[in-house]
Amino acid sequence: MQRQKVPFVPGVPGRVGMYLCGPTVYSDAHLGHAKKEVAFDVVRRTLLHFGYQVRYVTNVTDVGHLQNDSDDGEDKLLARARLEQLEPMEVADKYFWSFVRDMDALNVLKPSINPRATGHIPEQIELIEELIRRGHAYESGGSVYFDVRSWPEYGKLSGRRLDDQEEGTREAVREDKRDPRDFALWKQAEPGHIMRWESPWGEGFPGWHIECSAMSLKYLGEGFDIHGGGIDLEFPHHEAEIAQSEAAGHPFARYWMHNNMLTIGGEKMSKSKGNFTTLRDLLAVHDPMVVRFLLVGSHYRSITEFSDAAFESARSGYRRLTEALHEVERRLPTAPGKSDPALLENIGGHVRAFEDAMRDDFNTPRAVAALFGLTTDVNAALAAGEVGREALEAARTAYRTLGGDVLGLFAGGTAERGDDAQVVGALMDLVLQARQHYRLNKQYAQADDLRDTLASVGVTVEDTKDGPRWRR
RNA sequence: GGCGCUGUAGCCAAGUGGUAAGGCAGAGGUCUGCAAAACCUCCACCACCGGUUCGAGUCCGGUCAGCGCCUCCA
Numbered sequence: 374m375q376r377q378k379v380p381f382v383p384g385v386p387g388r389v390g391m392y393l394c395g396p397t398v399y400s401d402a403h404l405g406h407a408k409k410e411v412a413f414d415v416v417r418r419t420l421l422h423f424g425y426q427v428r429y430v431t432n433v434t435d436v437g438h439l440q441n442d443s444d445d446g447e448d449k450l451l452a453r454a455r456l457e458q459l460e461p462m463e464v465a466d467k468y469f470w471s472f473v474r475d476m477d478a479l480n481v482l483k484p485s486i487n488p489r490a491t492g493h494i495p496e497q498i499e500l501i502e503e504l505i506r507r508g509h510a511y512e513s514g515g516s517v518y519f520d521v522r523s524w525p526e527y528g529k530l531s532g533r534r535l536d537d538q539e540e541g542t543r544e545a546v547r548e549d550k551r552d553p554r555d556f557a558l559w560k561q562a563e564p565g566h567i568m569r570w571e572s573p574w575g576e577g578f579p580g581w582h583i584e585c586s587a588m589s590l591k592y593l594g595e596g597f598d599i600h601g602g603g604i605d606l607e608f609p610h611h612e613a614e615i616a617q618s619e620a621a622g623h624p625f626a627r628y629w630m631h632n633n634m635l636t637i638g639g640e641k642m643s644k645s646k647g648n649f650t651t652l653r654d655l656l657a658v659h660d661p662m663v664v665r666f667l668l669v670g671s672h673y674r675s676i677t678e679f680s681d682a683a684f685e686s687a688r689s690g691y692r693r694l695t696e697a698l699h700e701v702e703r704r705l706p707t708a709p710g711k712s713d714p715a716l717l718e719n720i721g722g723h724v725r726a727f728e729d730a731m732r733d734d735f736n737t738p739r740a741v742a743a744l745f746g747l748t749t750d751v752n753a754a755l756a757a758g759e760v761g762r763e764a765l766e767a768a769r770t771a772y773r774t775l776g777g778d779v780l781g782l783f784a785g786g787t788a789e790r791g792d793d794a795q796v797v798g799a800l801m802d803l804v805l806q807a808r809q810h811y812r813l814n815k816q817y818a819q820a821d822d823l824r825d826t827l828a829s830v831g832v833t834v835e836d837t838k839d840g841p842r843w844r845r
Numbered sequence: 846g847g848c849g850c851u852g853u854a855g856c857c858a859a860g861u862g863g864u865a866a867g868g869c870a871g872a873g874g875u876c877u878g879c880a881a882a883a884c885c886u887c888c889a890c891c892a893c894c895g896g897u898u899c900g901a902g903u904c905c906g907g908u909c910a911g912c913g914c915c916u917c918c919a
Binding site: 607 | 847848849850851855856857858859860861866867868869870876877878879880881882883884885911912913914915916917918919
């Protein structure tokens, strides 16, 4: 807890336990959420690449957090349930599966364990009881609060001192709290509150920090390695997690990682500002891999500025990468046995650059630059003439391992097109044959007409030395 | 008010005190029936003002601008 970049040493050699604060499933996820998910997915993939075994735990918050800590706030899940005329559990399930679908599309690996808050009420109650026993929490009017003043370390993560905080300026001071900065561990359920559980303090529901402590400790154990989340959760959410865990006698996460925000027009993309683009909408019309490429193009601790121009730029850049990879794979089956020492050395250099970048706090922009360096060398060699099998293999492995496995940029690969692929392929062969016929007879108007028509439905035709080629 | 972050080319974006990665866009050229792709070449007074240093985008101080958190937020 040094509030700076430090070398990582796992608690158990070769193994890493990491926990990521997951989504509250009351609405569709947006691009900002994707930045977080992709960032930590890349962390996980990088650790795997370097030989670690990773247990990756991320929660699903299906108990609505209160909109604020006083009682006038409404539970977001309940509010949504009323709006959509659904049971709260239906809302949670609906948006949980929506989230899963988005993450699958973005090629985010599934968590090792994906616990739900509502499935861990007993664990949360147990933790609260420990806190009361140790004198760090108190019951008041059917609710339980963490006693911030009893825990001097509160604030160590975010570097805040209690005395620096303005008291009660942003919310009405609750009369049943001893201190306005105390936070709820358990809330008494008001009469109309649907989601409620029995507890030693009457019927109620858990506070909005306790689930992460209970579930991360349960599945990763005390002093687990890495805890991640958005930087906007650093305070108070993560601060509270640490305080309530350690005050209960359980050493908490040893390393903290916070991703920065995604902005649009310089402002944080967020639900409350309404300036968000849902992944559902975005992925319906755009290649998810381009979205992922865009996200990976800035460092996880940096702000990512999103715009149409940035997206177009990502699309072009991503295509440069995939075209080179595809060309390598096209040539591989017929590649000669010659050796290309200079090219091989360059490929090795780019692989090293990539790995060095990832070792240095997961510097994905530098890693991507290495991929482009690789691409320039490979393309130059390809343009210069025949390239031997060995070098092509090395290039292919570099792309698939680094770009594919580590950055997760090549989901699906070649076999993703589905049942129509064969039919489409056959039709395209036919069309291209016809066009070649025109071209050989110098009937360029007809040939160009065909090409324009195909372009209008999103098919690009390129004439190369080896004949025509098409892509979508 | 407190804690913290950012300001690098038209856009996106790295940058460990030693002289500005990468991508997109743009310009010129090679190739091509044309185009596309690819290749080659070109494209930065690092917000401003001081200071430390042989040397500063990088360190220190200040100014200006913007952002995040301190309410729910990834």
